[in-house]
Amino acid sequence: MSTQPDEFALIAELFAPLAASYPGALGLTDDAALLEVPDGQQLVVTVDAMVAGVHFLPDDPPDLVARKLIRVNLSDLAAKGAVPFAVLLAASFPTDVSMAWLTTFAAGLKQDVESYAIALIGGDTVSTPGPLTLSLTAFGRVEAGRALLRRHAQVGDRLWVSGTIGDGALGLLAAQGGLLDLSAEHRDALADRYRLPRPRSLLGPRLVGVARAAMDVSDGLVQDLGHLCRASGVGAVVEADKVPLSAAARAVVAADQSRLATVLTGGDDYELLFTAPREGTDLLLTLARETDTSLTEIGCITAGTGVTVLDRDGQAVLLPRQGWRHFRGEPA
Ligand SMILES: Nc1ncnc2c1ncn2[C@@H]1O[C@H](COP(=O)(O)OP(=O)(O)OP(=O)(O)O)[C@@H](O)[C@H]1O
Numbered sequence: 411m412s413t414q415p416d417e418f419a420l421i422a423e424l425f426a427p428l429a430a431s432y433p434g435a436l437g438l439t440d441d442a443a444l445l446e447v448p449d450g451q452q453l454v455v456t457v458d459a460m461v462a463g464v465h466f467l468p469d470d471p472p473d474l475v476a477r478k479l480i481r482v483n484l485s486d487l488a489a490k491g492a493v494p495f496a497v498l499l500a501a502s503f504p505t506d507v508s509m510a511w512l513t514t515f516a517a518g519l520k521q522d523v524e525s526y527a528i529a530l531i532g533g534d535t536v537s538t539p540g541p542l543t544l545s546l547t548a549f550g551r552v553e554a555g556r557a558l559l560r561r562h563a564q565v566g567d568r569l570w571v572s573g574t575i576g577d578g579a580l581g582l583l584a585a586q587g588g589l590l591d592l593s594a595e596h597r598d599a600l601a602d603r604y605r606l607p608r609p610r611s612l613l614g615p616r617l618v619g620v621a622r623a624a625m626d627v628s629d630g631l632v633q634d635l636g637h638l639c640r641a642s643g644v645g646a647v648v649e650a651d652k653v654p655l656s657a658a659a660r661a662v663v664a665a666d667q668s669r670l671a672t673v674l675t676g677g678d679d680y681e682l683l684f685t686a687p688r689e690g691t692d693l694l695l696t697l698a699r700e701t702d703t704s705l706t707e708i709g710c711i712t713a714g715t716g717v718t719v720l721d722r723d724g725q726a727v728l729l730p731r732q733g734w735r736h737f738r739g740e741p742a
Pocket residue numbers: 457458482486626628629
């Protein structure tokens with residue numbers, strides 16, 4: 411291929427190979443794709459967009475941009491207990507995008523399409539005078555009626571999170587050249603978490619029938635928990651010192667307590683946040699071992715509304731904001 415991308419050559423050479431495993435993708439040569447859903451299963455569909463300078467740094471490696479795009483969407487499917495099988499990609503590439511950039515982007519897509527055993531079944535390729543803008547729609551399957559929902563939390567449920575919280579938001583600071591007091595090793599670990607989320611694709615489906623309500627954390631733990639609470643008509647208490655932090659995040663907060671707010675509200679975590687009845691604890695600890703995922707109880711669901719974050723003395727932690735917002739107008 412020449413150094414100038416051609417729309418149809420791009421699709422045929424870079425994207426069509428990623429469709430080969432799914433017959434309904436028709437080799438990316440038709441107007442639409444055909445989806446199969448086995449009897450007794452439901453289709454779970456989600457879409458998230460990513461814009462250069464808003465969701466990732468314009469100079470981030472193109473393969474990691476592609477993999478992050480897939481992974482933020484697989485995180486939403488995992489949060490519903492769904493097993494992913496296909497994605498659609500709508501890509502708006504800046505008019506001056508290079509062939510080298512596109513080739514590396516497609517290599518990133520290929521890597522994660524293979525590692526998550528999914529197929530790229532269609533999409534759209536356009537040019538834009540604006541920043542690189544990507545949108546990915548992900549399809550998963552779940553046993554009919556069994557998807558994990560935000561609206562199923564009950565008063566008295568325990569509140570759990572997977573993995574560690576805050577690495578993505580601190581990783582953005584590290585990737586932007588900040589957090590210079592930290593060791594280079596910790597900075598690299600955080601930046602890696604920002605650039606390459608680890609969606610809980612194995613854990614999510616295993617939580618079906620064990621967790622009551624679930625969602626993934628993308629906008630910040632406190633804001634996202636607020637959404638789960640509103641959907642369920644309940645409140646929640648989070649014990650801040652139970653929130654699991656990586657060694658790097660612990661080092662950041664130890665050096666500057668005010669960074670705890672970044673951890674709790676910064677977003678880009680792509681971990682699962684879920685509730686379960688107290689009797690589910692042993693089963694969850696078994697699932698944690700079997701899926702090699704750390705699971706931590708961080709609080710509980712209460713009567714009432716809203717999220718309260720308490721410090722180890724039982725005092726409310728005041729947070730300047732609850733999480734990421736694209737617009738900061740008055741709430742509707
Ligand atoms: N433009 C839109 N049109 C229709 N539905 C939308 C639109 N934007 C968001 N939604 C819906 O609103 C709900 C919340 O969306 P939101 O994007 O906050 O969830 P999320 O993907 O879990 O979070 P994040 O985008 O931070 O990863 C979802 O059901 C989503 O499908």
